[in-house]
Amino acid sequence: MEVLYEVRGENLFIYLPEELDHHNAKSITEQSDWYIISNQIRNVIFNFKRTNFMDSSGIGVIMGRYKLIKTRGGNITVTNINKAVDRIFTISGLYKLVIKTETASLTNI
Secondary structure (H helix, E strand, C coil): CCCEEEEECCEEEEECCCEECCCCHHHHHHHHHHHHHHCCCCEEEEECCCCCEECHHHHHHHHHHHHHHHCCCCCEEEECCCHHHHHHHHHHCHHHCCEEECCCCHHHC
């Protein structure tokens, strides 16, 4: 399943695939960084609706975009997270860095 990117003003919506792992982390990192830099993005919203699995490479994707977005004064938001991925966010401490919402909308940013 492919990753979809949508730019809305200063916001980048990233619709993640079924698995966020080492097989696709590099591609997601490179493409999201390109969108962020090319479009002067300040906020990134990761939509996990289709995602059933995430490993440490997925944690790295989120943390890397967090570091880039923080230098721009923006935020990272995650949405539509299932229980398995939620557990990884909790254990890893990612919720200290990102905003969690049930659904993505520009009013949540």
